[in-house]
Structure formats: C-alpha cells, structure tokens
Amino acid sequence: MRYQNATAYRFLTPYLLIFAIFWVWPIISSFMISFQATRTVPWRFAPTFNWGRLIGDPAFFNALKNTLLILVIQVPVMISLAIVMAVLLNSPLLKARALYRFAFFAPVVVGEVAYSAVFRLMFNLDFGIINKLLAGVGLVKIDWFSNVTPAMALIMIAVTWRWAGYNAIILLAGLQSIPEDVYEAATLDRVSKVKQFFYITLPLLKPVIVFCAVLSIIGTMQLFTEPFLITERGGPGGGTETLGLLLYRQGFRSLNFGYASAVAYTMAGLAITITLVQLWLTREPK
Amino acid sequence: MSSLSQRRLGRSLLLHLFLTPLAVIWLFPLWMMIVFSTMPDNGIFSPGIELLPHDNFLANFHNLQRDTDFVGAIGISVSVAVTYTVLSVLLTSMAGWALARYHFVGKGFVVAIILGTITLPYAVVLIPQFIMVARDFQLANTWVALIVPPLFNSLGVLFMRQAFSMMPHDLFDAARVEGVKEWRIFLFVALPLARPMLAALAIILFLASWNNYLWPLLINSQPGAMTAPVALGTLIGLTKVSWGGLMVGAVMLTVPMLVVFVLLQRHFIAGIAAGAVK
Amino acid sequence: MAAVTLTNVIKRFGVYEIIHGANIDIADGEFVVFVGPSGCGKSTLLRMIAGLEDISGGEIAIGGKVMNDVEPADRGIAMVFQSYALYPHMTVGQNLSFGLRMTGNPKEDTDRRVKRASEILRISELMARRPKQLSGGQRQRVAIGRAIVREPQVFLFDEPLSNLDAELRVQMRVEISRLHKELGTTMIYVTHDQTEAMTLADRIVVLRGGHVEQIGRPLDLYDNPDNQFVAGFVGSPKMNFIKGRVVGRNTRSVTVELVGEEKARIIQPLAGAVPETGAKVIVGVRPEHFGNAGEGDADLTVGIDVVEHLGGTSFIYARTAHGEDLVIQRDAAKVPETSEITVSIRKSYLFDENGQRLR
Numbered sequence: 001m002r003y004q005n006a007t008a009y010r011f012l013t014p015y016l017l018i019f020a021i022f023w024v025w026p027i028i029s030s031f032m033i034s035f036q037a038t039r040t041v042p043w044r045f046a047p048t049f050n051w052g053r054l055i056g057d058p059a060f061f062n063a064l065k066n067t068l069l070i071l072v073i074q075v076p077v078m079i080s081l082a083i084v085m086a087v088l089l090n091s092p093l094l095k096a097r098a099l100y101r102f103a104f105f106a107p108v109v110v111g112e113v114a115y116s117a118v119f120r121l122m123f124n125l126d127f128g129i130i131n132k133l134l135a136g137v138g139l140v141k142i143d144w145f146s147n148v149t150p151a152m153a154l155i156m157i158a159v160t161w162r163w164a165g166y167n168a169i170i171l172l173a174g175l176q177s178i179p180e181d182v183y184e185a186a187t188l189d190r191v192s193k194v195k196q197f198f199y200i201t202l203p204l205l206k207p208v209i210v211f212c213a214v215l216s217i218i219g220t221m222q223l224f225t226e227p228f229l230i231t232e233r234g235g236p237g238g239g240t241e242t243l244g245l246l247l248y249r250q251g252f253r254s255l256n257f258g259y260a261s262a263v264a265y266t267m268a269g270l271a272i273t274i275t276l277v278q279l280w281l282t283r284e285p286k
Numbered sequence: 287m288s289s290l291s292q293r294r295l296g297r298s299l300l301l302h303l304f305l306t307p308l309a310v311i312w313l314f315p316l317w318m319m320i321v322f323s324t325m326p327d328n329g330i331f332s333p334g335i336e337l338l339p340h341d342n343f344l345a346n347f348h349n350l351q352r353d354t355d356f357v358g359a360i361g362i363s364v365s366v367a368v369t370y371t372v373l374s375v376l377l378t379s380m381a382g383w384a385l386a387r388y389h390f391v392g393k394g395f396v397v398a399i400i401l402g403t404i405t406l407p408y409a410v411v412l413i414p415q416f417i418m419v420a421r422d423f424q425l426a427n428t429w430v431a432l433i434v435p436p437l438f439n440s441l442g443v444l445f446m447r448q449a450f451s452m453m454p455h456d457l458f459d460a461a462r463v464e465g466v467k468e469w470r471i472f473l474f475v476a477l478p479l480a481r482p483m484l485a486a487l488a489i490i491l492f493l494a495s496w497n498n499y500l501w502p503l504l505i506n507s508q509p510g511a512m513t514a515p516v517a518l519g520t521l522i523g524l525t526k527v528s529w530g531g532l533m534v535g536a537v538m539l540t541v542p543m544l545v546v547f548v549l550l551q552r553h554f555i556a557g558i559a560a561g562a563v564k
Numbered sequence: 565m566a567a568v569t570l571t572n573v574i575k576r577f578g579v580y581e582i583i584h585g586a587n588i589d590i591a592d593g594e595f596v597v598f599v600g601p602s603g604c605g606k607s608t609l610l611r612m613i614a615g616l617e618d619i620s621g622g623e624i625a626i627g628g629k630v631m632n633d634v635e636p637a638d639r640g641i642a643m644v645f646q647s648y649a650l651y652p653h654m655t656v657g658q659n660l661s662f663g664l665r666m667t668g669n670p671k672e673d674t675d676r677r678v679k680r681a682s683e684i685l686r687i688s689e690l691m692a693r694r695p696k697q698l699s700g701g702q703r704q705r706v707a708i709g710r711a712i713v714r715e716p717q718v719f720l721f722d723e724p725l726s727n728l729d730a731e732l733r734v735q736m737r738v739e740i741s742r743l744h745k746e747l748g749t750t751m752i753y754v755t756h757d758q759t760e761a762m763t764l765a766d767r768i769v770v771l772r773g774g775h776v777e778q779i780g781r782p783l784d785l786y787d788n789p790d791n792q793f794v795a796g797f798v799g800s801p802k803m804n805f806i807k808g809r810v811v812g813r814n815t816r817s818v819t820v821e822l823v824g825e826e827k828a829r830i831i832q833p834l835a836g837a838v839p840e841t842g843a844k845v846i847v848g849v850r851p852e853h854f855g856n857a858g859e860g861d862a863d864l865t866v867g868i869d870v871v872e873h874l875g876g877t878s879f880i881y882a883r884t885a886h887g888e889d890l891v892i893q894r895d896a897a898k899v900p901e902t903s904e905i906t907v908s909i910r911k912s913y914l915f916d917e918n919g920q921r922l923r
Contacts, residue, residue, distance in 0.1 A: 003388075003389050003390060003391065004388045004389065004390060004468075005390045005391055007384075007388060007468050008384045008387075008388035008389075008390035008393075009384075009390065010469075011380045011381065011383055011384035011388075011468075011469075011472070012380070012381050012384045012385075012396065014377050014380065014381075015377050015378070015380065015381035015438070015443070016381075016396070018377065018434070018435075018437045018438045019399075019438045021418075022411065022415055022418075022434075022435045022437075022438055023403065023411055023438055025414065025418075026410070026411035026412075026413075026414035026415050026418070027406075027410055027411060027414075029414035029417075029418075030410050030411065030413055030414050033413065033414065085308075088301060088304070088305055091301055093294065093297055093298040093301055094298075094301060094302075094305070095298075095302070099309070100305055100309050101551075102547075102548065103308075103309035103310075103312045103313045104308075104309065104312055105547070105551075105554075105555070106312075106313070106316060106544060106547065107312070107315075107316075108547075108554075108558065109493060109497075109540070109543035109544055109546070109547045109554075110316070110497075110540050110543070111496070111497035111499070111515050111539050111540065111543075112497065112499050112515070113497075113499055113515040113516075113518050113519045113522070113536075113539070114319070114515070114518070114535075114536035114537075114539045114540050115315060115319075115536075116519075116522065117518065117522050117532050117533065117535075117536050118315050118316075118318060118319045118322070118533070118536060119315065120522065121318070121322055121330065121529060121533070122315060122318055124331075126331075126333070127330065127331045127332065127333070129318060129335065129337075132333075132335050133335070136335065161312065161315065165312070166558060169555050169558045169559055170558060170559050172555075172559070173555070173559030214404075214405065215404075218404075218405060218407055221407055222407050222408060222409050224500055225499050225500065229519060229522050229523070232523055243409075244409065247409055247412070247413075248500075251412070251413050251416075252416070252504055257413050257417065260413050261413050261414075263409075264407070264409040264410045264412065264413060265410065267407050267409050267410070268406060268407050268409070268410045271405065271406070271407050272405055272406070275405045
C-alpha cells in the first residue's frame with residue numbers, strides 16, 4: 001500500500017471544490033444567517049430574533065404539525081406497500097413480470113410538476129375522474145381541495161404513488177441478494193410461505209428497509225412541490241402547509257433569509273434526529 | 287393434476303388477482319395524462335367519464351405554446367441536463383476512482399462527510415446557495431446557475447467507488463508498471479470497464495436534472511431562462527390556462543423518460559438500486 | 565540487464581512487520597524463484613521490487629541503482645500477474661502495445677517490439693482477439709508477451725501458472741525456461757509450488773513467515789538443507805521426520821536412537837557442536853533414502869497402510885511401531901505383498917529440537 005496523496009487529491013479536487021463552495025460553506029453560512037436579522041440593511045446579529053420568533057410562530061407549528069403528520073402516516077404506508085410490491089414482483093409464480101414492473105416503476109421517471117398537474121385534474125371536485133368514478137359507484141363526491149383532511153390525504157396519495165415504486169426497486173434488489181437456498185431449506189422444514197416472509201425475508205431485508213425509510217423521511221421532511229402545486233400553496237388555508245413550503249414563502253417570497261434559515265435548520269435537526277433514532281432502534285444486536 | 291401443482295395454480299391466481307388491480311391503479315394517472323392531453327378543454331371539464339384518447343393533441347400543443355414558450359424551455363432543459371450529466375459523471379467517477387484506488391491522508395474523513403450529507407436535507411444549503419449564486423456571483427437566469435451547484439452528489443460517488451473497487455486491481459497495477467500515467471489508467475482502463483455503471487449513473491443524473499424543480503424555480507425564474515418543469519409549473523393554478531395544453535407539456539416531459547426507462551430498464555434499476563447493495 | 569540486490573528489506577503494514585529484513589543478491593541474468601507457503605511474504609517482496617508496495621526499511625537496488633523511491637515504470641522491470649491482468653476491453657494486439665502507446669513510444673518501435681514478442685510466444689495469429697476469446701494458456705502467453713514488449717532488465721512473475729491446469733502448467737514451465745535461455749534476462753519468479761521452483765530456478769529463495777530460510781541452488785537445497793522447514797518444503801513427497809534421542813556422543817559424531825525403536829540407532833558424524841546425551845533430536849529421512857533391510861545404518865520394521873503404484877516407482881504409506889507416519893519410495897517390483905516391511909535408513913539428516921540442522 002503506497003500513499004499517493006498528490007494523485008488522489010488531483011482526482012478529488014473538482015468534486016471537493018464543488019462540495020466546499022456549494023455545501024460546506026452554505027451549511028455554515030445558513031447557521032450564521034439564522035442568527036441574523038435579515039430584513040434590515042445591513043444584516044445585523046440578533047441571536048434570538050429568528051429563533052425567538054420561531055418558537056412563538058403558529059405558522060411554524062402548523063407547518064411542523066402537518067409535516068410530521070404526513071411523515072408518520074405516509075412513510076410507513078408507502079414502505080409497507082413497497083415491500084409488498086417487491087415481494088410479489090419477486091415471486092416465481094408471476095407471469096408478464098415486465099408489465100407489472102413497468103406499472104409500479106414508471107412513476108419513478110415522472111417529474112413532480114407533470115404529476116402534480118395530472119393529480120389536480122384527476123381530483124377536481126366536479127369534473128375530476130376520481131369524483132366521477134366515486135359518484136358512479138354510488139358514493140359521495142369529495143371536495144379534495146377545500147377541506148383539510150381530504151387535502152392532506154390527497155398529498156399523501158400523490159407522494160405514495162410517486163415514490164412507492166422507487167422504494168420497491170431498492171427493496172427488490174435487496175430481496176434478490178437473499179440466497180434462494182435459505183427458502184428451500186425453510187420449505188423442507190415445512191415453514192409456511194407467510195412465516196418465511198416474517199421470519200426470513202423481513203429480518204434479512206431489514207438494513208435495506210431502514211435505508212429506504214431514512215431516504216423517505218429526509219425526502220418527506222422537505223416536501224414542497226406537491227403542496228405547492230397540487231393543493232395550491234399549502235391550501236386550504238394552510239391546511240397542507242409543510243416546513244418546505246414555509247421555508248419557501250419566508251425565504252423567497254418575503255425574502256426573510258434569517259427566519260427561513262432557522263426553519264431549514266429545524267428541518268435538518270428533525271431529519272437527523274429521526275434518522276439516528278431509526279438507526280438506533282434497528283441496530284444490529286451486538 | 288397433482289395437488290402440488292393445483293396449489294401452485296391457486297397461489298398464482300391469487301397473486302395476479304391482487305397485483306393486477308394495483309397495477310391498473312398505478313398506471314391510471316399516466317394513462318389519464320395522455321387522455322387529457324388529447325382532449326379539448328371543454329371536454330376535460332365536462333360531466334362525462336372519458337377514458338379514451340381523443341384527437342386534440344396538436345391544438346392543445348398550440349395552446350400550450352401560446353401560454354408559455356414551452357419548446358424553448360424544453361431546449362434549455364435538454365441542454366442543461368446533457369451538460370450536467372456529462373460533467374457530473376466525470377466529477378463523480380473521478381472522485382469515486384480516487385476513493386477506490388488510492389490511499390491518502392484524509393480519506394476516512396472524506397468518506398465520512400460524503401456519507402454524512404446523505405442524511406442532511408438539501409433545504410439547509412438552499413438559502414446560502416441562492417444568495418451566493420444570485421447575489422454574490424450575479425448568475426441568476428444563466429445555465430451555469432442551473433448546472434454547477436447541483437453537481438455535488440453523494441450516492442453517485444459511493445456507487446462509483448464501489449464499481450471501481452470491484453475491479454481487479456492487478457489491471458491497474460499492470461498499467462502502472464508499464465509506466466502509464468494514473469489519469470490515463472483512469473481514462474483508458476478503468477472508465478471503459480465501468481461502462482455499465484457509468485450508464486446507470488448517467489441515466490439517474492440525467493433524470494434528476496430533467497425533473498429538478500425547486501432550484502431552477504428559484505434561480506431561473508425569468509421567462510426565457512426557465513426550464514421546462516418550471517415553465518409548466520407557472521401555468522398550474524392560473525385561472526385562464528389551457529389544461530389540455532398543460533397536459534401536453536406533462537406528456538412531453540414524461541413520455542421521453544418512459545421510453546428511456548423501457549429501453550434502458552436494466553441500467554435504470556441498477557442506478558436506483560445501487561444505494562441498497564453495499 | 566541488471567542484478568537485483570535486497571539489503572535488509574523490511575515491510576510493515578501499520579504495526580505488523582511482515583518482512584523481517586531480507587538480504588538477497590540476484591546476479592545479472594539469473595533465474596531466481598521465491599518459494600514458500602502462502603502468507604510467507606514472497607508476493608509482497610516481489611511487489612516491493614516492482615514498486616507496487618512501499619519499502620518500510622532497507623534498500624532495493626536494481627542494476628546498482630537504489631530504487632526505493634523510484635516509480636514502478638522507471639525501475640526497468642516488467643511484471644506478469646497471477647490473474648494475467650489483461651485489459652478485457654482491448655484486443656491482444658492492443659494489450660501488448662498499450663503501455664508503449666500510452667507513454668509516447670514511437671509507433672514503428674512499438675510495432676517492432678509487439679511483432680517480436682508475438683513471434684517469440686507464437687501468438688501472432690491471436691492479435692485481433694479479446695482476452696475472453698482465449699484459452700488459459702493463451703492468456704498466459706499474452707501476459708508474458710506484454711512483459712517482453714517492455715524489453716525490461718528484470719522480469720517479475722507473480723505465481724503466473726497457478727490458474728492453469730496441471731498439464732498446461734508443465735507446458736508453460738518449459739516455455740518459461742526456454743524464454744529465459746532465449747532472452748538471458750534476470751527473472752524473479754514467485755510460487756508456492758516447490759516443483760516449479762526446483763525445475764525453473766538457478767537459485768531458490770525459501771521464505772517462511774517473512775524470514776529468508778535459505779538461499780541456494782535447487783540441488784543444494786535438496787541435498788543440504790539448513791533447517792527442518794527447508795528440508796520438508798523441498799522434495800516430493802516430503803521428507804519424513806522421526807523423533808530421536810541422543811544416546812551416545814564423542815567429539816566427532818553422535819549416536820541417535822529413534823524413539824520407540826531401541827534397535828534402530830544411527831551414527832552421524834558432525835563437524836560442528838555435538839548435542840548432549842539425552843537431547844531430543846529429529847531425524848529426517850527422504851522417502852528415496854530407505855533401503856532394503858541391512859543396507860544402511862538402522863533397520864526399521866513398519867506396518868504398511870496404503871501403497872500407491874505410480875508405474876516405475878511406488879510409495880508405501882507406513883506407520884512405525886511408535887505410531888509415526890512414514891512415506892517410503894520403492895521400485896514397484898520390490899513392494900512386498902505382506903502387511904509389514906523392514907527397511908533401512910541409508911541416509912539421514914539430523915535437526916535439533918528447534919529444527920536447525922546439525923552437521
């Protein structure tokens with residue numbers, strides 16, 4: 001083993017340079033901005049200005065509540081669904097596998113804007129296909145955009161549709177790395193398929209599930225486009241406003257960078273805390 | 287028929303009975319996107335249930351182009367995504383190569399910070415990035431603003447590191463003994479061997495750039511500098527807008543990617559699954 | 565062409581020292597084989613000569629020039645790897661010329677060298693193929709060809725034959741020998757196979773646990789091993805080791821009784837120090853050094869477990885009354901049908917308890 005510092009850093013420099021300019025510095029800068037009053041010229045250091053406002057701001061707590069609510073309901077539902085998809089797609093009994101894979105994986109390539117537009121049309125009160133179908137089978141139409149609960153449900157449905165297949169791809173790769181003979185041995189031991197799933201598949205898949213959960217939590221924590229475009233800037237009346245949306249409004253509509261940075265750091269703190277708790281809860285027994 | 291194959295048949299039937307409706311539901315929004323894009327606006331907003339395509343696509347396209355210069359925006363999106371992909375693949379594979387091939391001071395630290403950024407929300411860097419690019423560098427509404435800041439990505443580097451370290455290192459040592467310079471070993475031995483991995487990486491990066499919304503929305507908000515998703519996004523929520531045209535835009539953003547997905551499914555899936563296979 | 569000198573060469577990985585000061589002199593044009601069990605440090609030593617591993621201490625010189633801090637490419641060496649390390653995306657021709665092309669060697673000269681190498685190795689008709697389309701032996705030739713193209717002062721081979729089947733291995737062994745005669749270049753060859761070492765080498769370096777155990781010509785190692793390890797490593801089947809005890813001594817010789825065999829006594833002349841009476845020793849006897857009863861120093865009656873007939877000769881796997889396993893080589897015609905055989909020890913080696921040769 002030879003140390004080749006010069007050569008190594010020659011290959012790394014462009015990457016590290018981008019990293020330093022567009023990540024390292026902003027991480028520090030964001031932290032510092034959160035302690036400044038940024039709507040005066042020049043900015044002035046005021047440690048409690050933004051953070052003080054944050055802990056007393058009902059808009060912040062509304063966004064926090066909505067974000068956590070989506071997180072707690074949507075992420076587990078989506079991961080469970082993704083596990084079911086992956087396990088069933090992996091079944092040797094499945095015919096026309098390519099077709100099913102296409103169906104579940106296709107949303108992965110669909111952009112947020114495109115599918116937000118489609119979901120808005122589909123869930124339109126009077127002319128949306130969903131309400132027409134509901135009415136067709138004798139159910140009442142739902143006003144998806146004017147009531148908080150349906151609006152939140154709509155956001156969760158949209159995000160789940162977009163990301164379940166993505167997670168299923170990762171989980172499927174994990175499933176395919178479990179050796180076949182483990183299942184053959186279990187079958188010979190008369191372990192039922194259902195028990196095989198709970199006692200073999202799930203434990204062996206755990207690291208991959210944790211990985212998916214962490215990525216999903218971080219993603220949902222920053223949820224922005226769906227409430228921005230589908231439910232029209234977090235409507236109705238802030239009912240679907242998320243932390244991501246609050247940050248956008250504060251930072252880029254009101255140009256209140258200090259307060260937006262405080263929101264950003266709250267998001268990061270939450271994401272990292274939840275990730276660490278998750279990793280700790282699912283840690284490998286020593 | 288033996289009871290064993292009967293049981294298998296029963297299971298198989300159950301499997302398909304469950305999975306088929308789910309697949310139909312999952313494809314439904316994409317199908318409706320195509321249907322909507324072919325319907326006149328008064329057809330979209332009519333009480334009947336329409337599930338089959340009509341013939342109004344071209345008229346809708348003209349409406350879209352009237353509402354915003356979507357063709358121009360697509361042009362920007364394609365150029366930016368291609369440039370971004372080339373640069374990012376190069377940058378990422380160079381860094382991955384350094385981490386896979388060399389021992390150097392600070393390696394553990396570099397790997398640790400790359401891993402660390404996976405768990406860090408992008409929101410944290412968003413505001414300073416914006417201030418820096420828009421105010422300090424005065425680069426708002428330029429291609430550079432769209433391409434350069436998103437060049438950093440952590441999963442890609444880890445993916446390429448994995449790809450290079452799985453290659454037999456004797457190959458590189460052989461070239462080294464022959465006096466081949468390291469950057470030539472990288473270009474002419476390592477990169478050609480990593481072609482499938484590079485393809486997977488390139489597809490994922492292209493898709494990310496193509497669909498990127500928040501950053502282009504903030505930094506390139508001027509008409510004429512917008513990417514296609516941003517241009518389309520400005521139409522959503524306007525009161526007087528052609529929804530048929532909007533759906534044409536959605537189709538133009540989505541269908542090419544679906545075709546790429548079908549054609550290069552293997553690379554696609556490899557790229558996404560890379561995170562799971564350590 | 566060049567001599568290679570290793571002076572007190574040390575290799576450490578972190579706190580672990582794995583080469584403990586190797587001193588090896590390799591003459592210009594010599595074929596030297598590093599041999600030893602896996603983990604003995606032979607490959608590490610070779611990679612240090614190549615410049616692929618740092619030298620933690622001591623000095624490596626090639627052609628009189630200290631190479632410790634010289635890049636691999638500038639050491640005048642070429643290396644053949646165990647895995648062949650052929651570039652899978654290039655044809656044979658491109659594989660041969662890659663290094664020269666990349667370092668800006670003039671095209672005519674590159675072509676000349678490639679042509680010469682392909683003629684020497686008889687691979688001219690394979691030039692357009694890719695490594696995947698070649699057999700193991702052909703790949704091996706291309707790998708060697710790539711080394712020849714460099715026209716090096718020293719060839720380094722890292723277990724080049726271990727991926728080949730037995731028959732090809734013999735064939736390539738002869739080929740490499742022929743190559744050495746033809747080129748006359750210094751060659752350093754690493755293997756764990758003592759047969760390869762014996763057949764190829766001008767001189768053998770036996771390594772164990774990062775120590776040089778002995779350096780010598782193949783037959784010298786065979787006839788005159790310095791210690792029990794070398795004695796056991798060189799020669800096939802292995803030398804037998806039987807426990808013994810000193811029962812008598814004078815200044816010039818020692819009398820050893822084999823443990824459990826009161827009648828089997830060996831008198832061995834010694835030039836050096838003579839061990840004390842009662843000292844435990846080890847008696848080494850090669851399978852081919854057992855004679856008929858009464859022919860040698862001591863007679864030994866052993867029970868026969870298994871006989872392997874190889875045609876001309878046979879190997880008798882036997883057990884002494886004391887329970888020690890022995891291998892005895894005999895002419896096929898002289899293997900008895902009985903379950904016992906009495907043999908004599910015609911020639912033996914004495915080792916002290918620590919395995920050092922007594923002579």
